[in-house]
Amino acid sequence: MVFGFAFFQRVAPGVMVDTLMREFAVGGAVLGNLSAVYFYTYALSQVPAGLVVDAYGSGRILVASAIFLALGSWVFSGAGSIYEAFLGRLLIGLGGGATFVIALNLAAAWFPPEKFTLLSGMILSFGVAGSLAGQLPLAWGVETFGWRSAMYGAALFAAASAVGTVLLLRVRTPKPAKPVTPDLRGNFLAVLKRRDTWVLTAAGTGTMSIMLTFGGLWAVPWLSQVYGFSRPDAALLISVNALGWGIGSPLVGWIAGRLGRNKEPFICAVSLSLAAYATLILTPSLPVPAIYTLLFVQGIANGAIVLIFTTAHARFAGGQEGASVGIINTGIMSGVALFQPLVGWVLDLHWQGRVLDGARVYDAAAYQTGLSVLVATGSVAVIGGFLMPRVGK
DSSP, X not given: OHHHHHHHHHHGGGGSHHHHHHHHTOOHHHHHHHHHHHHHHHHHHHHHHHHHHHHHOSHHHHHHHHHHHHHHHHHXXXXXXXHHHHHHHHHHHHHHTTHHHHHHHHHHHHSOGGGHHHHHHHHHHHHHHHHHHTTHHHHHHHHHHOHHHHHHHHHHHHHHHHHHHHHHOOOOOOOOSSXXXXXXXXXXXXXXXXXHHHHHHHHHHHHHHIIIIXXXXXXXXHHHHHHOOOHHHHHHHHHHHHHXXXXXXXXXXXXXXHHTBSHHHHXXXXXXXXXXXXXXXXXXXOOHHHHHHHHHHHHHHGGGHHHHHHHHHHHTTTTOHXXXXXXXXXXXXXXXXXXXXXXXHHHHHTOOSOEETTEEOOOHHHHHHHHTHHHHHHHHHHHHHHHSOOOBO
16 A cells, blocks of 8 residues: 555656646656656665665564655645645655565465466566546546545545554564664665666666656647647546556566576566657657557556566565665666656657646647657666676576
């Protein structure tokens, strides 16, 4: 539930782009940074979260995460200035930082090793369920009650999650026979020195940049301003993309588990993701059924990201699992944090001066140029797939 809420907050600004631009009188670059500050703090918290979880377990850290998510949501919902909005998003990112590492570690601790790849995909599916809530349901809430009330409701849900975590979570881990002093610095440096770390980070960044920069922020305004969809209809379309991801994560994990290998399924999936996205962005005036299909296919193919983390868990088994996932996820989220405002900056460069109800409106050519940046990042994922270490047969 906590992990799913963190995903909800990743994509929430995407259905409020024009509203937030109008509310705080900012352009695309600033709005991109407001969304991306989640990823900045999420990224910065990954390495310490992974090291601490490896050393001390998951329970208390998960409770603290839920509290930060609730606090950040409350601050954001009541922000009177862009600076307070940035603070709220910063706290939200800090709260979400450890949730994925904890979920993977619990899956590894509670279930047989042969189930780990499938379970990792299922964990991502729970996250995708949160992102689905941040699309059409949130868009409806913003239209009906206003963005502040909708986000205040999200803050109350996060607070309930914190209470529920305190009451229900029982992490059962065996106690060591002798006290163990974890070598946090040694684990950190050892992971950094491995080639695997950098290859998996590059491949993962290329994979997630499309999903979280396009689907997480710029897709709804693109659909609204280029194709004329209403906000709820555009959010519904992007929910199809997220639904595909929710299906694709366990599916790709299951296929990789059945084949007993990770490399070939990853290469095939990210190539399909790139092809679907490039067709979507570079082909003008697509019919609506084609948009639905391409978004769904790209979402399914993006499920390949699960193989980045299962590969890291396998290659760094023996006490460095959390550190490796934390470092790799830091790189991935740092990349996303860079690309969200970068796309906004390119959009601002190509803005023709049109304003609607206080929010900037970009034309089709501006969006095509700005979103083409992500075609290059998707290509990095494919190249990284050929370089990634082989696990299994």
